[in-house]
Each structure stands twice: as C-alpha cells, then as structure tokens.
Amino acid sequence: AQSVTQLDSQVPVFEEAPVELRCNYSSSVSVYLFWYVQYPNQGLQLLLKYLSGSTLVKGINGFEAEFNKSQTSFHLRKPSVHISDTAEYFCAVSEIRGTLGRLYFGRGTQLTVWP
Amino acid sequence: SQTIHQWPATLVQPVGSPLSLECTVEGTSNPNLYWYRQAAGRGLQLLFYSVGIGQISSEVPQNLSASRPQDRQFILSSKKLLLSDSGFYLCAWSVGGNEQYFGPGTRLTVT
Numbered sequence: 001a002q003s004v005t006q007l008d009s010q011v012p013v014f015e016e017a018p019v020e021l022r023c024n025y026s027s028s029v030s031v032y033l034f035w036y037v038q039y040p041n042q043g044l045q046l047l048l049k050y051l052s053g054s055t056l057v058k059g060i061n062g063f064e065a066e067f068n069k070s071q072t073s074f075h076l077r078k079p080s081v082h083i084s085d086t087a088e089y090f091c092a093v094s095e096i097r098g099t100l101g102r103l104y105f106g107r108g109t110q111l112t113v114w115p
Numbered sequence: 116s117q118t119i120h121q122w123p124a125t126l127v128q129p130v131g132s133p134l135s136l137e138c139t140v141e142g143t144s145n146p147n148l149y150w151y152r153q154a155a156g157r158g159l160q161l162l163f164y165s166v167g168i169g170q171i172s173s174e175v176p177q178n179l180s181a182s183r184p185q186d187r188q189f190i191l192s193s194k195k196l197l198l199s200d201s202g203f204y205l206c207a208w209s210v211g212g213n214e215q216y217f218g219p220g221t222r223l224t225v226t
Contacts, residue, residue, distance in 0.1 A: 043217035107158035
C-alpha cells in the first residue's frame with residue numbers, strides 16, 4: 001500500500017515570501033505524483049503532476065514541484081506567494097500499474113498568506 | 116471539454132433519514148468514478164470507486180452505498196444517516212488511470 005506524508009499541517013507566510021510545502025511518500029513500485037489545491041467550500045483543483053520525464057514540474061499559478069526519487073519526495077514551491085494562494089494543498093500518489101486511477105492523498109497542508 | 120456536476124450543493128438532514136447524492140460527468144466516456152468524504156481535520160477518505168456501470172468497489176465499511184446506473188452517473192446513498200456521516204462529499208472522475216478531476220462537492224450536515 002502507498003502512504004503519503006505532508007510534513008506540515010499549517011504553513012503561515014507573508015505575502016511575496018517564498019514557500020515550500022513538503023511531501024514524502026512510501027511505495028514499493030513506481031508512482032505518479034500530483035499536487036491539488038482546495039479553496040474553501042470548493043472541490044480540489046489539479047495544480048501539477050509528475051508522470052515521467054523532467055523531475056522539475058511546473059504547474060498553474062506559478063507553482064512548481066521537484067520529484068526526488070532517492071528521497072521519495074515531491075515538494076511544492078513558489079518563489080513569491082500572494083494572498084490569493086491561501087488554501088489547502090494536497091499531495092497525492094498513484095501506482096503506475098495499480099488499481100486504475102486509485103489515488104492516495106496526504107492529510108493536507110493549510111497555507112495561509114498574510115499581508 | 117469535460118465537466119462534473121454534483122447536487123445538491125448543501126444538505127441538512129436529521130439522523131436516521133435517507134440520503135441520495137448525485138454526480139454526473141459530461142464530455143467523456145467510460146470514466147472511472149470516485150466518491151470521497153472530507154471530514155474536518157481528517158483529509159480525504161476514499162469511499163467508493165467504479166470502473167464501469169454496475170461495478171462498485173468499497174474502500175471503507177459503513178452505512179453508505181454507491182451505485183452507477185449509467186456510464187456517467189454515480190450516486191451515493193444511505194438508508195439511515197448517522198451524525199458521523201456529516202462532511203464534505205466529493206465526486207471525481209479519471210480516464211486512463213492518471214489524474215482525477217473533482218466536482219464542486221456537497222456539504223452534508225446531519226443534525
């Protein structure tokens with residue numbers, strides 16, 4: 001079975017500061033990796049995904065993430081955050097050859113951006 | 116383009132009453148469909164998933180059930196709601212086994 005650990009449940013930062021949201025996973029097989037964002041009372045929106053190729057993945061809203069296979073990590077970064085980035089962020093993995101489309105989610109990181 | 120709808124958006128139901136939440140997907144064929152529940156501070160819990168009409172897999176034993184009467188319709192039901200069923204219910208779809216796309220969710224409050 002897969003497991004996903006988001007190391008910080010809450011991350012407060014000031015506007016225009018850089019941010020990193022950490023995600024580690026455990027898996028005995030190759031995986032796909034995803035980051036989702038959830039604004040209050042809304043569904044989840046896909047930020048970015050790693051399927052193969054370059055380990056640095058760029059997503060929407062200026063976010064990027066880097067896949068590190070040796071450290072089994074997929075940390076999300078943004079060089080300068082805005083107040084509108086305040087939301088909950090979820091890391092997720094799926095097995096490349098697993099049950100079709102089964103995603104395993106972390107418990108989420110609440111990012112709060114202060115003016 | 117593909118879209119996913121959920122209704123109702125919010126629901127307040129008394130303990131012991133029945134439940135029916137509906138999810139429909141447009142613009143794709145034979146999607147995988149998923150029901151998740153999000154309770155406060157507990158992340159996302161996968162409840163059911165379906166790879167085709169009438170094919171339902173349950174992840175967590177509970178008093179909820181799911182059905183897929185049509186290719187792009189997924190229904191979550193309960194005969195008698197419990198207080199612990201309160202939460203935010205999300206439907207999602209995927210094709211090809213990669214990323215999932217989520218609906219807007221239903222906020223259920225059991226009183």
